[in-house]
Each structure stands twice: as structure tokens, then as C-alpha cells.
Amino acid sequence: MTAPDAAGLRRRTRELLAAHPPASTGRTDFLKARFDAGLAWVHYPVGLGGLDAPRSLQPVVDAELAAADAPDNDPRRIGIGLGMAAPTILGFGTDEQKQRFLRPLWVGEEVWCQLFSEPGAGSDLAALGTRAVRDGEDWVVDGQKVWTSSAHLARWAILIARTDPDVPKHRGISYFICDMTDPGVEVRPLRQITGEAEFNEVFLTGVRIPDSRRLGPVGEGWKVAQTTLMNERVSIGGSRIPREGGMIGPVARTWRERPELRTHDLHQRLLNLWVEAEVARLTGERLRQQLVAGQPGPEGSGMKLAFARLNQEISGLEVELLGDEGLLYSDWTMRRPELVDFTGRDAGYRYLRSKGNSIEGGTSEVLLNIVAERVLGLPSEPRNDKDVAWKDLSR
Amino acid sequence: MTAQTEPGRAPDLLYSEAEEDLRAAVRSLLADRADAPSVIARTESDTPYDPQLWKALATGIGAAGLLVPEELGGQGATHREAAVVLEELGRSVAPAPYLTSSVVATETLLALGAPDGPAGELLAGLAEGRKVAVLAVPFSAASSVTGSVDGALGPVADAAAADVLLVPAADGLHAVATDAPGVGIEPLVALDLTRPLATVTLDGVSGTRLADAETSRRAVDRGLLAGAGLLASEQLGLAEWCLTETVRHTRERHQFNRPIGSFQALKHRMAQLWLEVVSARAAARNAADALATGSPDTPLAVAVAQAYCSKVAVHAAEECVQLHGGIGMTWEHPAHLYLKRAKADATAYGTAGRHRETVAALMELPAP
Numbered sequence: 153m154t155a156p157d158a159a160g161l162r163r164r165t166r167e168l169l170a171a172h173p174p175a176s177t178g179r180t181d182f183l184k185a186r187f188d189a190g191l192a193w194v195h196y197p198v199g200l201g202g203l204d205a206p207r208s209l210q211p212v213v214d215a216e217l218a219a220a221d222a223p224d225n226d227p228r229r230i231g232i233g234l235g236m237a238a239p240t241i242l243g244f245g246t247d248e249q250k251q252r253f254l255r256p257l258w259v260g261e262e263v264w265c266q267l268f269s270e271p272g273a274g275s276d277l278a279a280l281g282t283r284a285v286r287d288g289e290d291w292v293v294d295g296q297k298v299w300t301s302s303a304h305l306a307r308w309a310i311l312i313a314r315t316d317p318d319v320p321k322h323r324g325i326s327y328f329i330c331d332m333t334d335p336g337v338e339v340r341p342l343r344q345i346t347g348e349a350e351f352n353e354v355f356l357t358g359v360r361i362p363d364s365r366r367l368g369p370v371g372e373g374w375k376v377a378q379t380t381l382m383n384e385r386v387s388i389g390g391s392r393i394p395r396e397g398g399m400i401g402p403v404a405r406t407w408r409e410r411p412e413l414r415t416h417d418l419h420q421r422l423l424n425l426w427v428e429a430e431v432a433r434l435t436g437e438r439l440r441q442q443l444v445a446g447q448p449g450p451e452g453s454g455m456k457l458a459f460a461r462l463n464q465e466i467s468g469l470e471v472e473l474l475g476d477e478g479l480l481y482s483d484w485t486m487r488r489p490e491l492v493d494f495t496g497r498d499a500g501y502r503y504l505r506s507k508g509n510s511i512e513g514g515t516s517e518v519l520l521n522i523v524a525e526r527v528l529g530l531p532s533e534p535r536n537d538k539d540v541a542w543k544d545l546s547r
Numbered sequence: 548m549t550a551q552t553e554p555g556r557a558p559d560l561l562y563s564e565a566e567e568d569l570r571a572a573v574r575s576l577l578a579d580r581a582d583a584p585s586v587i588a589r590t591e592s593d594t595p596y597d598p599q600l601w602k603a604l605a606t607g608i609g610a611a612g613l614l615v616p617e618e619l620g621g622q623g624a625t626h627r628e629a630a631v632v633l634e635e636l637g638r639s640v641a642p643a644p645y646l647t648s649s650v651v652a653t654e655t656l657l658a659l660g661a662p663d664g665p666a667g668e669l670l671a672g673l674a675e676g677r678k679v680a681v682l683a684v685p686f687s688a689a690s691s692v693t694g695s696v697d698g699a700l701g702p703v704a705d706a707a708a709a710d711v712l713l714v715p716a717a718d719g720l721h722a723v724a725t726d727a728p729g730v731g732i733e734p735l736v737a738l739d740l741t742r743p744l745a746t747v748t749l750d751g752v753s754g755t756r757l758a759d760a761e762t763s764r765r766a767v768d769r770g771l772l773a774g775a776g777l778l779a780s781e782q783l784g785l786a787e788w789c790l791t792e793t794v795r796h797t798r799e800r801h802q803f804n805r806p807i808g809s810f811q812a813l814k815h816r817m818a819q820l821w822l823e824v825v826s827a828r829a830a831a832r833n834a835a836d837a838l839a840t841g842s843p844d845t846p847l848a849v850a851v852a853q854a855y856c857s858k859v860a861v862h863a864a865e866e867c868v869q870l871h872g873g874i875g876m877t878w879e880h881p882a883h884l885y886l887k888r889a890k891a892d893a894t895a896y897g898t899a900g901r902h903r904e905t906v907a908a909l910m911e912l913p914a915p
Contacts, residue, residue, distance in 0.1 A: 392557065407912055414915035422912060423903040427854045434829035434851075438560035445561060454822040523821055524814035528794050531809035 233264030327373035581641035605676025612674030620671035630835035637784025655770030689897025720763035723754035739891035786863035
């Protein structure tokens with residue numbers, strides 16, 4: 153079968169809508185039918201929710217479905233599964249794994265989380281110490297993970313663990329799918345700077361993972377993890393952002409609606425940030441156009457850096473703009489939110505939450521190194537950990 | 548109308564194949580005729596412009612007539628193509644009256660909307676590279692200033708290279724030949740060695756009035772808007788050269804037994820600059836596309852591009868000087884040409900602060 157073009161996708165989407173009218177079909181049933189029709193992610197293979205079509209044609213399907221008011225799979229709630237687990241399973245999973253995991257993942261019946269970072273291995277992720285020891289057909293896992301969003305909601309996790317401490321750190325890692333309901337998995341809320349517990353610590357004690365839930369060869373988990381992380385960073389750039397669509401929006405509205413708050417200093421800073429936010433939006437739009445034209449540029453690595461700094465500066469300005477009101481905070485009660493929400497709640501929350509934007513998903517410092525070395529071709533820093541067995545590294 | 552409403556059409560922020568071909572032609576010409584040592588040598592001579600370079604660029608490549616419709620003797624291209632030429636001119640800081648004559652003066656004449664009269668004749672001369680015209684307003688002007696056909700004004704960019712001055716006076720726009728009686732052009736010592744400035748004195752000169760006052764004012768505004776919008780592309784090209792050369796230098800230069808480009812303190816600065824350059828590209832392309840398509844978003848697109856790209860070009864040139872170390876302070880190394888051009892460009896056609904005021908007005912974000 154040849155991959156369908158835009159017209160073919162439009163026709164298939166209309167057939168789906170005719171066979172399963174959204175008004176009279178349950179949400180999950182509709183999503184399952186959409187997956188089975190190959191209209192979930194059109195660039196995925198036939199039988200796995202796709203039609204081997206160009207990724208750039210997905211908007212054709214999305215537009216038809218939005219026009220028909222069809223239910224969506226709430227990508228924000230299942231973002232880690234969609235953005236990280238799915239491409240990794242597709243790239244490295246066995247046929248059984250793909251058949252078992254992709255459909256419930258996409259439909260949203262099963263939420264995923266990511267067990268990568270550890271207290272001792274954040275930016276230096278390959279230094280991780282969680283051990284997986286072979287025992288018959290199983291691996292026995294012991295260790296601690298941190299910064300795990302959605303762990304309290306997740307059915308499955310992608311997990312990297314050390315399977316060989318006697319080789320250099322990048323080579324002794326393997327990649328697994330961990331069942332979060334298994335004995336020995338303990339999820340504890342990690343309360344943050346904002347007062348809420350959006351993230352978790354995950355303690356793994358004697359967790360048995362069957363070898364059939366390994367992704368990729370033993371000892372090559374680092375390579376598999378690169379796929380996951382690359383997909384995390386390119387997830388930006390899917391749709392057009394309207395002007396004032398980001399954090400600058402609420403600040404600009406406050407400025408227009410409340411003249412009594414205006415000062416000259418804040419005006420200059422607001423205009424500077426407004427211009428920068430508009431330019432960042434245009435840069436994202438240019439990146440999107442490059443992707444659609446099939447010429448992906450390296451700009452994606454930069455966008456996260458730009459948005460992190462902008463979010464922090466804009467939300468900082470917003471607290472000051474609000475004056476007395478900026479001295480208050482909505483609520484310090486510990487909550488367990490289902491979604492990561494950068495823009496929700498009040499200015500104080502946005503200010504505090506945005507501090508994480510330059511840490512999560514790669515710190516700005518590490519991303520600047522990546523840009524310098526991979527985009528600009530600057531020489532790497534001298535390294536002293538390349539040829540040393542993991543067990544001999546100082547910790 | 549405010550610019551607050553999102554324009555319906557998405558701007559095309561990429562480069563077409565034809566634009567890349569044009570870029571390659573201009574780049575190769577500039578590599579042949581405007582390498583750094585010859586640009587430095589020329590800035591110290593009596594003739595900063597290389598007439599043969601201008602002839603090759605203006606007529607050989609046809610760059611001078613890009614904005615002029617074919618029926619008026621031009622290439623019938625758009626601001627998108629002119630922007631690509633300016634990126635390359637920024638990259639080489641070659642002295643050429645392209646921005647002033649082929650963009651600002653040309654756009655002003657086009658906006659008069661009188662192709663059959665003397666304006667059309669002059670346009671054809673500009674498009675074919677036979678003549679150079681400049682708008683006789685201070686280079687820092689961001690919007691129409693009304694002068695007079697008597698008195699002194701300046702600093703006017705590229706006046707020394709011009710055959711014709713377009714003089715905005717109270718009764719309309721006048722075309723005055725630079726060799727007409729009563730016209731004086733006094734070269735000034737300029738910060739930017741690669742874009743000469745002059746004081747223009749007019750003493751009872753007679754020129755040709757091209758349009759009435761109202762038409763002229765709108766046309767001059769349009770010329771300056773196009774100038775500011777496409778200046779962003781020159782600034783982009785300039786910043787790109789500075790980044791590329793700095794990366795090259797820091798990869799080769801060794802200190803402390805390492806290439807200095809391997810030090811994180813330097814890498815982060817260059818990575819940050821790269822991010823600014825790719826952002827400047829989006830802003831500059833957006834302005835060029837808005838001008839080319841006549842988008843209602845044009846004034847905002849131009850103001851955003853100028854408010855952003857000025858800063859990036861100056862930052863890139865300053866980083867270039869600093870990260871080159873001692874050699875960056877020498878006359879032999881071209882870094883200073885870029886710094887001087889970048890700093891002068893930051894004032895040309897309105898400072899970043901001026902353009903931010905425009906953003907404030909268009910987006911209804913008023914001062915206290």
C-alpha cells in the first residue's frame with residue numbers, strides 16, 4: 153500500500169467520522185477506532201495507529217477532526233507517553249511490545265512516566281546508579297529516581313538502569329519498561345518551590361522486570377535513551393502560536409486594563425520583553441515551517457533556552473507590575489496536579505514554576521554546551537570519565 | 548486599525564530556491580571584489596565606493612532593480628529578494644549605496660505612484676544602475692521629516708555617491724541633481740567607515756517637484772519603513788559573519804594548551820549569540836515578507852525586527868571583538884569594521900527605543 157496524500161487522509165478521516173459519529177460514540181471508543189483507522193499518528197506504521205504517511209500531513213487529519221468536534225486524547229495528560237515512550241518503543245521495541253503498548257498509550261488508557269533522573273545523576277544522566285541485576289528470566293532493580301512527573305498516575309514507566317558497573321558509564325546501561333504496579337515500586341510526592349507536588353520520587357526495591365520488557369540490547373540503553381531525549385526536545389513546534397500566546401499575554405492584558413499600575417521602568421522592560429516574546433514566536437514559526445518543508449533546522453535546541461529565559465523574565469516582571477497584589481500568593485496547600493501547568497494560577501505561581509524551565513528537560517547550561525558543540529562545532533571540554541569503569545568514578 | 552489582530556496569512560519565513568541562487572551570486576561577487584583588506588584600503592582612500600563592484604552588483608546581477616516592476620525597467624522581484632542582497636552586504640560590510648538608493652529612494656519613488664512622470668524616469672535610471680539617488684534626510688530618521696530646499700541637513704548616508712537627491716520640502720518631494728548649482732555635499736568623518744555620511748547644503752537650488760506634499764509625505768514614510776525593515780537583514784548578515792568568524796577563531800586559537808573555543812565560558816557566549824542570530828533571522832524574514840506582501844502587519848513587523856536586530860548586530864560585533872582578544876582591537880582585522888557598522892546601524896532609520904515606542908502604540912501598551 154502506498155502512503156496516502158492529503159486528499160486520501162481527508163477522505164479516510166471523513167469515513168472514520170461517518171462510521172463513528174463523535175456525538176453518539178464514547179470518547180475511548182472513538183479514540184480506539186481512530187487508532188485502528190491509522191489516523192492517530194499518520195507517520196506511524198500501518199497497524200500501529202498510522203499509515204506510513206509524511207508526518208507533515210497530520211494537521212490535515214487534526215483539522216478535520218477538530219471541525220467535527222471529535223474527542224482528542226488529551227495530549228497534555230499523556231505527554232510523556234506520546235513524546236518519549238512511544239517513539240522509543242517504535243524505534244527499539246519488539247513487535248510484541250509495539251502491539252501491547254502503543255494503542256493504550258495513544259488512547260490514553262495507560263499513562264506513562266519516565267524513570268531517568270536520579271539524585272546523583274541529573275545533567276550527568278549517564279552517571280546513574282540504579283542497578284538491574286539479571287536473575288533467570290528477570291532483572292532485579294534497586295535504586296532511586298527523582299523528578300518523575302505523573303508517576304502517581306502512571307501505569308508504565310520507561311526506565312534506565314545500570315546492568316554493568318565494570319565498563320565506562322555510557323556502556324553499562326540498559327533500557328526497560330517498568331510496571332508501576334509491581335511490588336517494590338514506591339512513589340512519594342516531591343513537594344516543590346510552588347508548594348504543590350507535581351513531581352515524585354520513585355524508590356525501586358527488588359523490583360522484578362521480565363527480560364521481555366527490555367528495550368534494545370543489554371548495555372545499549374544509553375543509545376536508546378538518546379532517542380527518547382531527542383524526541384523530548386523536538387516535541388516543540390507542532391502548531392502555530394498566536395501573538396501574545398505565551399506568558400507575555402496575561403502581562404500585556406494587565407497593562408492595558410490597569411493603567412494605575414504603569415511606571416516608566418516597567419514600560420521599558422515590558423516593551424523589551426514583548427518584542428523578545430514576539431521574536432521567539434516567529435522563531436518557533438520559522439522552525440515549524442522548516443519541519444513542514446522537510447528541512448528541520450537545529451533551531452529546536454535553542455527554543456527551549458529562549459522560552460525558559462523569557463518565561464522567567466516575564467513572570468518576574470509580572471509580580472512587580474502587580475504591586476501589592478504581587479505580594480500575595482493564591483494558596484500554599486500541597487496539591488497533586490494532574491497536569492503540568494506553566495501558565496495557570498497567579499503571577500507568583502508563574503514566577504516560581506518558571507524557575508524550573510531552565511532545569512527540567514536539560515538545564516540551560518547543558519543545552520548551551522550542546523548548541524556550542526553540535527551546532528557550532530566548537531571543541532568539547534576535556535573529559536576524564538570516558539575510559540574509566542563506572543564503579544571507579546568518584547561520586 | 549491596530550496591529551493587535553492576528554494577520555490571517557502566515558508569513559513565509561523560509562528562503563526560496565531563487566533567493567538562495569541570488570544569495571550565491573551576490574556572495575561570490577562580494578568575495579571577489581570586497582574582501583576585508585580591500586574594504587579597509589578603500590575606506591582610507593578618497594573613493595570609498597568601488598564603482599566596478601557597484602556596476603556588477605547593480606547591473607550585472609540586477610540587484611538595483613529588484614523592487615522595481617519590469618514595466619518600469621526593473622526586475623519585478625520583491626523585498627524578500629532585496630533582503631537577501633542586504634544579508635550578503637551586511638556579511639561583507641562592503642561600501643555600496645544599496646540600502647539608501649535601491650531600497651529607500653527606490654521605494655519612495657515607487658510609492659509616489661506616478662510612473663509616467665519624472666519619478667518614473669528616475670526609477671528606471673536607479674533600477675538599471677545608471678543612477679544613484681538618496682533621500683536627503685538624516686540617516687537616523689525613522690519617519691518623514693520635512694526639510695526645505697534651502698539650508699543644511701545631515702548626516703545623509705551615501706550622499707557622496709549620489710547623482711540625485713530626493714529632498715522632502717514643505718510643498719512636496721523634489722528631485723535635485725547633485726551637480727546642480729547651489730548643491731553642496733560636505734563629507735563628514737563618520738563612525739562607520741563603510742557607509743560614508745555627508746552634510747548636504749542647498750542654496751536656492753531648483754529641482755523637479757515630484758508630487759504634492761501629502762503624497763510625498765506618505766511616500767517618504769513608506770521609503771523609510773522599507774529601509775528600516777530591510778536594514779534588519781543587513782544586521783542579520785553582519786551578525787552572522789561575526790558569529791562565524793568568532794567560532795572559527797576560537798576553534799583555532801590555542802591558550803592553556805587547549806583551543807579557547809573549548810572553554811565553557813566562551814562556548815556559552817557563542818551559543819547564546821547563535822540563538823540571537825536565528826531569532827534575528829525570523830524577525831528579519833518576517834519584516835521582509837510583510838513588506839513584500841503588503842501585509843497590514845508591516846509596521847509592527849518592521850518595528851519588531853528593528854527593535855530586535857539592532858541589538859543582536861551590536862552584541863555580535865562586540866562579542867567578536869572581545870573573543871578575538873588583542874587581534875580584535877587591531878586595524879588590520881576587519882572586526883572593527885563590523886562593530887562600527889553595527890553601532891551606526893543601531894541608530895539608522897530609528898533606534899531600537901524609537902521602534903519599541905512604535906510597538907507600544909500599535910499594540911496599545913501605552914507609557915504611564
